[in-house]
Amino acid sequence: xxxxxxxxxxxxxxxxxxxxxxxxxxxxxxxxSSHSANIHKAELEKRATNIAETIVxxxxxxxxHGQGMSSSGMGYGVYxxxxxDIAMSDVWxxxxxxxxxxxxHEQTSLSCxxxxxxxxxxxxxxxxxxxxxxxxFSPLLNTPTITVATPIVLKNGTIAGAVLLHSQxxxxxxxxxxxxxxxxxxxxxxxxxxxFVAGLLSNRFTMPLNKMKTAAVKxxxxxxxxxxxxAQNDEMGELAVALDDMAExxxxxxMESAKLDQLRRDxxxxxxxxxxxxxxxxxxxxxxxxxGIVTEPAMVNDYHHHMLSESIHMQRLVSDLLDLSxxxxxxxxxxxxxxxxxxxxxxxxxxxxHVAEGKNVSVRFPSxxxxxxxxGDYGRLRQLVxxxxxxxxxxxxxxxxxxxxxxxxxxxxxxxxxxxxxGIAAQDLPYIFERFYKQRSEQNKNGTGLGLAIAKQxxxxxxxxxxxxxxxxxxxxxxxxxxxxxxxxxxxxx
Numbered sequence: 001x002x003x004x005x006x007x008x009x010x011x012x013x014x015x016x017x018x019x020x021x022x023x024x025x026x027x028x029x030x031x032x033s034s035h036s037a038n039i040h041k042a043e044l045e046k047r048a049t050n051i052a053e054t055i056v057x058x059x060x061x062x063x064x065h066g067q068g069m070s071s072s073g074m075g076y077g078v079y080x081x082x083x084x085d086i087a088m089s090d091v092w093x094x095x096x097x098x099x100x101x102x103x104x105h106e107q108t109s110l111s112c113x114x115x116x117x118x119x120x121x122x123x124x125x126x127x128x129x130x131x132x133x134x135x136x137f138s139p140l141l142n143t144p145t146i147t148v149a150t151p152i153v154l155k156n157g158t159i160a161g162a163v164l165l166h167s168q169x170x171x172x173x174x175x176x177x178x179x180x181x182x183x184x185x186x187x188x189x190x191x192x193x194x195x196f197v198a199g200l201l202s203n204r205f206t207m208p209l210n211k212m213k214t215a216a217v218k219x220x221x222x223x224x225x226x227x228x229x230x231a232q233n234d235e236m237g238e239l240a241v242a243l244d245d246m247a248e249x250x251x252x253x254x255m256e257s258a259k260l261d262q263l264r265r266d267x268x269x270x271x272x273x274x275x276x277x278x279x280x281x282x283x284x285x286x287x288x289x290x291x292g293i294v295t296e297p298a299m300v301n302d303y304h305h306h307m308l309s310e311s312i313h314m315q316r317l318v319s320d321l322l323d324l325s326x327x328x329x330x331x332x333x334x335x336x337x338x339x340x341x342x343x344x345x346x347x348x349x350x351x352x353x354h355v356a357e358g359k360n361v362s363v364r365f366p367s368x369x370x371x372x373x374x375x376g377d378y379g380r381l382r383q384l385v386x387x388x389x390x391x392x393x394x395x396x397x398x399x400x401x402x403x404x405x406x407x408x409x410x411x412x413x414x415x416x417x418x419x420x421x422x423g424i425a426a427q428d429l430p431y432i433f434e435r436f437y438k439q440r441s442e443q444n445k446n447g448t449g450l451g452l453a454i455a456k457q458x459x460x461x462x463x464x465x466x467x468x469x470x471x472x473x474x475x476x477x478x479x480x481x482x483x484x485x486x487x488x489x490x491x492x493x494x
Contacts, residue, residue, distance in 0.1 A: 009202035010195065017194045021187045028183060033176040040172050041148065045131055048150040048165040051091060055152055055163065090141070092164035093152075094123050101164075116140050122149045126162035129153070137166060144169040208236045212243055219243075224251030275317070278310035317450070334377040334461060338485050341372040341413055342406055345385055349404060352389040361396045363389065365404040372406050372413045373485035376462045384458040387451045388417040388478050395421030395476070408484070415480040423470040432468050 093102040094112075098120075101110040112120055118136035125132040126149035137147045145166050152161045208230040218226040224247050230240035285303045288294045294303055349365040356363050374381075392402040400420040407414045424432060433456040452468075459466040464482035471477050 007202075009205060010198040013198035013202070014191065014195050017198075018191060021190065025180075025183050025187060029176070029180050032179045033172075036175045036179070037172050040167065040175070041133055041146070044133075044146070044148040044165055044167055045150065048131070048148045048163050051165065052150055052152040052163045055093070056154060056160070090164075090166040092166070094127070094149075094162040094164065096127060096159060096161050098123060098127065114140075119147075122147065123162055123164070125149065126151050126164075127159055129159055135169070137164075138169075141166060146172070205236075208232065208240060212240055215243060215247070219247050219250065222254075224248070224254055275314065278314045281310045282307055334380060336375055336377060338373050339376050339378050339381055341374050341381070341415065341482075342367060342370060344378065344382055345404060345406060345415065348382060348385045348389055352386065352393060355390065356393045356396075356402070359393065359396065360399050361393050362401045363393070363404065364401055370406075372408065374413055374462075374482050375485050376482070380458045380461070384455045384480065385415070385417075387455045388415075388480075391451060391478070392417050392419035392421075392476075395419050397421065409481075411484050413482050413484055415482075416477060417479075418471060418475055418477045420475045423474065423476050424468060429468065429470070433466065 090103070092110075094100075095102075098112045101112065101115075103109065112123060115123070116136050116139045119134060119140070122132050122134040122136070129151050131148065131150040134147050134149070135145065138145045146169055147164055147166050149162050149164050151159045152163060154160050208228070211230055212228050215226050215228045226247060227244055228240040230237060232240070285307045289300065289303060294300055345365060346367050349363050353363050389402065389404070396402055396419045402420075403416075403418045405416040405418075407416070433452050456466050459480060459482075462482055464480055467479050467481075469477050469479075
């Protein structure tokens with residue numbers, strides 16, 4: 001398949017060169033013709049002047065004393081033939097009285113009356129001391145001719161006659177035609193060469209386009225790792241960089257889309273799994289009660305409590321899902337204000353102690369009374385801290401302790417929650433904040449796997465950093481790093 005752009009560029013280049021060459025050729029031809037004519041005239045004038053000076057030196061006596069030139073006994077015929085052989089042109093001599101024109105090569109003499117119309121004026125100018133040119137001698141010579149007439153000036157300043165030197169215009173035309181022929185030949189060779197040069201240049205221009213086309217086809221086929229391989233410091237290079245950047249972004253978007261799609265499938269599967277168990281239990285219990293399989297009051301009461309427990313679990317699961325869905329919605333408005341994280345944590349610690357007493361776990365939060373003011377939503381931050389403390393109590397052993405510490409580091413507030421449990425398995429640590437991801441342990445058998453995901457979403461909405469690590473000795477540590485209120489205010493004012 002012919003590369004259309006390459007062909008067009010080649011034709012455009014050659015056509016432009018041809019037009020340019022034609023214009024330059026026409027201008028050159030006229031200038032060269034004019035220059036050749038001027039050079040030829042200057043050469044004729046120089047030769048005519050030299051001939052006049054030679055004639056003066058040949059026979060000063062015959063042209064002296066203001067007597068003019070006489071053809072009788074002068075011997076000019078032989079001398080003119082000699083000069084004509086050297087000059088390779090017709091040489092005529094005119095006496096000062098315009099009575100006789102002497103010609104060489106045994107040609108008969110002429111009188112001025114025999115000269116063509118307008119030719120006599122040239123002779124008169126020469127006898128007046130002025131060198132002039134004329135083409136009026138052409139009818140007499142039966143060929144297009146240019147004639148130069150120059151005076152013969154004696155040493156005493158007297159004009160003794162005139163020299164007429166004839167040259168065929170054909171010589172000038174031949175010189176111009178030779179120049180034109182050389183120009184046309186040069187133009188032809190240049191056009192042939194330019195065609196190949198244009199082909200090479202257009203190929204160099206279209207090669208990056210071909211590479212980008214190949215890359216674009218692969219990108220459209222889903223190969224986002226492809227690169228154009230074009231490195232140029234021009235608009236073509238910028239286009240290639242933009243195409244590479246687009247492929248990279250499409251690749252990232254494709255990976256993110258695949259990840260979201262996988263999360264969506266996992267979410268549906270996890271929801272189905274989480275809801276299947278309580279629904280099965282509720283259905284089995286109701287069938288047993290409705291069919292009269294269970295009739296003893298104690299067992300009926302036990303079934304009722306079991307159904308209530310499963311209903312509470314389902315309610316908690318649905319509530320957590322709704323919370324997570326709301327937090328992931330970027331349009332969700334949260335009430336941002338100045339919050340004292342110290343007072344908030346102290347409030348949550350008092351609430352969680354009632355739950356911790358069931359396991360005889362102590363919740364230690366040595367409040368110093370210092371104010372740790374942050375910018376956030378009080379209800380959401382309280383929910384986050386409650387999730388962290390509830391998790392810590394859940395994984396703490398009997399008679400264990402949960403330590404909560406607040407500190408200030410570089411205009412930031414750091415909340416640390418540590419437990420004395422078994423810690424987080426190394427393979428679970430990277431995924432601890434994902435939805436429905438649960439550690440397979442006895443302590444977490446009733447968990448939904450959404451608590452830490454909700455806490456992470458709350459932290460993200462507050463532009464805070466949530467991290468989970470294992471302590472060197474025993475237990476896990478969760479930290480929340482959030483900017484102080486003063487830091488937020490300073491940035492807003494700037």
